[in-house]
Each structure stands twice: as structure tokens, then as C-alpha cells.
Amino acid sequence: MATTTMPPTKDDQLIFDASLLNSKPNIPTQFIWPEEEKATPDALQELHVPLIDISGFLSGDPHSTLEATRLISQACEKHGFFQVVNHGVDPGLIEEAHKLIDAFFSLPLQEKQRAQRLTGESCGYASSFTGRFTSRLPWKETLSFRFCSPTSVQDYFVRTLGPDYLRYGEAYQKYCEAMSELSLKIMELLGMSLGVGRAQFREFFESNDSIMRLNYYPPCQDPSLALGTGPHCDPTSLTILHQDDVGGLQVFSDGNWRTITPISNAFVVNIGDTFMALSNGRFKSCLHRAVVNSTCARRSLAFFLCPETERVVTPPERLVDSEHPRAYPDFTWPALLEFTQKHYRADMNTLDAFSEWIVRQTATTAAAN
Ligand SMILES: C=C1C[C@]23C[C@H]1CC[C@H]2[C@]1(C)CCC[C@@](C)(C(=O)O)[C@H]1[C@@H]3C(=O)O
Ligand SMILES: O=C(O)CCC(=O)C(=O)O
Numbered sequence: 001m002a003t004t005t006m007p008p009t010k011d012d013q014l015i016f017d018a019s020l021l022n023s024k025p026n027i028p029t030q031f032i033w034p035e036e037e038k039a040t041p042d043a044l045q046e047l048h049v050p051l052i053d054i055s056g057f058l059s060g061d062p063h064s065t066l067e068a069t070r071l072i073s074q075a076c077e078k079h080g081f082f083q084v085v086n087h088g089v090d091p092g093l094i095e096e097a098h099k100l101i102d103a104f105f106s107l108p109l110q111e112k113q114r115a116q117r118l119t120g121e122s123c124g125y126a127s128s129f130t131g132r133f134t135s136r137l138p139w140k141e142t143l144s145f146r147f148c149s150p151t152s153v154q155d156y157f158v159r160t161l162g163p164d165y166l167r168y169g170e171a172y173q174k175y176c177e178a179m180s181e182l183s184l185k186i187m188e189l190l191g192m193s194l195g196v197g198r199a200q201f202r203e204f205f206e207s208n209d210s211i212m213r214l215n216y217y218p219p220c221q222d223p224s225l226a227l228g229t230g231p232h233c234d235p236t237s238l239t240i241l242h243q244d245d246v247g248g249l250q251v252f253s254d255g256n257w258r259t260i261t262p263i264s265n266a267f268v269v270n271i272g273d274t275f276m277a278l279s280n281g282r283f284k285s286c287l288h289r290a291v292v293n294s295t296c297a298r299r300s301l302a303f304f305l306c307p308e309t310e311r312v313v314t315p316p317e318r319l320v321d322s323e324h325p326r327a328y329p330d331f332t333w334p335a336l337l338e339f340t341q342k343h344y345r346a347d348m349n350t351l352d353a354f355s356e357w358i359v360r361q362t363a364t365t366a367a368a369n
């Protein structure tokens with residue numbers, strides 16, 4: 001199993017401060033990715049995917065709803081990736097969310113570290129993952145927080161960083177609410193695309209316990225050796241991502257890495273492992289990564305939709321029959337999250353590794369009883 005290597009001790013811990021690292025001619029070896037995973041020139045070709053206009057669906061037009069579900073089925077069966085436009089999210093909200101990424105990540109390292117993410121936890125500030133992994137380090141800083149109630153985000157900022165951060169809390173609370181609403185609408189479309197009806201997944205995710213992540217990729221003096229985010233499938237259910245105009249997101253399709261050129265009025269949507277399990281493997285979890293560049297910093301806003309803690313991830317009966325037997329065992333989201341935070345570094349094989357792990361755990365427990 002491709003588990004994490006032991007983290008370094010406090011004394012020999014590398015500090016990811018891009019302004020310091022940038023002044024050196026070479027990047028530290030911990031940031032160099034293996035040959036087979038490095039950024040490749042073929043990825044310069046764009047992935048052409050239809051931009052799905054969801055305004056007709058949002059206003060109840062049956063013809064455009066049918067067309068949207070057709071395009072979504074095609075995209076999700078193939079690579080689990082599509083983009084939506086005319087989504088109804090206020091552009092001012094997106095702009096403010098990006099401005100605050102700049103404001104937060106340009107703070108002194110010590111100030112950002114007041115929100116330091118602790119080992120084994122999924123929320124907080126992380127400058128690369130120097131304390132968590134020892135090799136293939138991502139060239140990025142992140143701030144992640146939970147969205148699970150009408151005040152959870154606001155409370156997080158004020159509790160962790162103090163009342164001066166109320167503006168961040170308010171802006172990201174609103175942003176997450178808009179993302180949660182949009183993801184529920186997309187869940188309706190996914191339900192219709194899979195033939196299980198529009199209410200099935202909407203109800204499943206109605207009160208979700210999601211993760212919001214701000215990604216900041218500083219410029220890197222050797223972008224051909226490093227990666228901002230390595231090749232992976234999101235373990236979560238559905239990701240709604242907004243990237244700034246710099247570019248760096250790539251999706252693996254038809255055996256090649258393809259660039260996703262930023263479109264400011266579009267949201268990038270991808271299926272994650274948990275939804276792949278819910279669809280009994282019918283919809284693919286999207287394999288993607290983010291490359292870095294030598295000239296400018298890049299930002300992205302990722303909303304990871306996740307089920308509430310007690311919900312059992314099991315496919316609807318209509319998606320299981322003798323031709324389509326169960327592809328994955330039942331699980332709960334906290335179990336998969338814990339697996340990625342404590343036992344396995346999320347990559348392109350997380351769901352298979354997790355399924356095998358559950359089966360082994362269940363067998364061990366049964367043998368002990
Ligand atoms: C639950 C999560 C784990 C990661 C953040 C969210 C969804 C995506 C996961 C991640 C981005 C996949 C690539 C590796 C990772 C370590 C990263 O580069 O950030 C993953 C996140 C994580 O474990 O923190
Ligand atoms: O920044 C990006 O474009 C992708 C980030 C990503 O894949 C993630 O945070 O899971």
C-alpha cells in the first residue's frame with residue numbers, strides 16, 4: 001500500500017516559505033516528483049469538454065434539463081469532469097473570495113501559522129506538507145475549513161484567528177452556502193443522469209458536512225520538476241472549483257494529461273471517489289493534478305461536498321443488479337477521510353486501497369469474535 005513516509009522531526013523540518021525558497025537556484029529535493037508523475041509537455045493540449053449551461057435547468061425548462069443530463073452522463077462516464085456556466089452564483093462573491101486568498105497568503109508565515117493544521121486533521125493552514133510527508137511535496141500553501149452549519153465558517157475564522165478575521169469568515173460562509181446550493185442542484189442533475197430521479201442524491205447531501213479549501217501556488221523556479229498538487233482523485237463526493245486566470249489544472253483523459261484553460265464565469269466540477277462509490281462505479285472519479293509556473297502565483301477555490309457523518313455510502317438499489325454487482329463496500333465519509341489523513345496519502349488509487357482496507361478490517365474483526 002502506498003502509505004506516507006515518516007514525517008521529519010521538528011529539528012530537521014523543512015520550512016516552505018516560497019519567498020525564501022525562490023531565492024535559491026534549485027528547489028529542495030523533497031519537491032522533486034518522480035519522472036512518471038512530472039508535468040509533461042503533451043498536457044499543453046486542451047481538454048475539450050462541453051460547457052454545460054444550467055440556466056434552463058435552474059428555471060425548470062424540461063428540454064434544457066434533458067440536454068444537460070445527457071452531457072453530464074457522457075462526461076461522468078468518461079472522465080468524471082465537466083464545467084458549468086450560467087450557474088447563478090454572484091460574480092462579486094467569487095471575486096471577493098479570490099481577493100481574500102491573496103490577502104491571507106500574503107500575511108507573514110507566523111500569522112498564517114496561528115491556524116496551523118495539526119497532524120491527522122483535515123482543517124487549518126498548511127505550507128506545503130513539510131511536517132506530513134517527506135517526499136513529492138506539493139508546491140503550495142492551503143487553508144482548509146469545515147462547512148456544516150450557517151455559522152461554521154464564520155466561527156472558524158473568529159475562533160482560530162480572532163475578530164479581525166470576521167470579514168474572511170463572512171465572505172467564505174456566503175461562498176460555501178452558494179457552493180452547497182449549487183452542488184445540490186448538480187446532485188439533482190446527477191440523479192437524473194443515472195436514472196434514479198432528481199431527489200435521490202439531493203436528499204442524501206441536503207445537510208452536508210463539507211470542506212472548503214483555499215489553494216495558493218507560489219511561483220516556482222523549476223516548474224518542470226515540481227507539482228502544485230500531485231495526480232489524484234478527490235476522495236470526497238463532488239468538487240466545485242474556481243480557478244483564477246493563471247491556469248495549471250490538468251485532467252487525465254484518454255491516456256493523456258490535458259489542460260483546463262480557466263474560464264472566469266465557469267465552475268469546474270469533478271466527481272470524487274465517494275460519488276463514484278454511490279453510483280456503483282458508473283460515474284468515474286476524475287484523475288487530475290495542478291502544475292506550477294515560474295512567473296506568477298496561482299489561486300483556486302475548492303469546495304469539496306461531503307456527506308454528513310452518519311450517512312452510509314451505499315448505491316441506490318436501482319444501480320445494483322446481476323450485471324452490475326456491488327463495486328465497493330458500504331462505508332461512512334469519516335472513515336474514508338481518516339484513511340486519507342492517517343493511513344494513506346490520497347492519490348489515484350485511494351478508493352481501491354480503502355475498499356481493500358475495509359474488507360481486511362471487517363475480516364479481522366470477524367475472526368476476533
Ligand atoms: C479530503 C481531502 C484530502 C485532500 C483534500 C481533500 C480532498 C482532496 C485531497 C488531496 C488534495 C488529494 C491530493 C493529495 C492531498 C494531500 C493534497 O495534495 O492536498 C489531498 C488532500 C489532503 O489530504 O489534505
Ligand atoms: O488547484 C487546482 O486547480 C486543483 C486543486 C485540487 O485538485 C484539490 O485541491 O483537490
Ligand SMILES: [Fe+2]
Binds near residue numbers: 232233288
Ligand atoms: Fe483535487
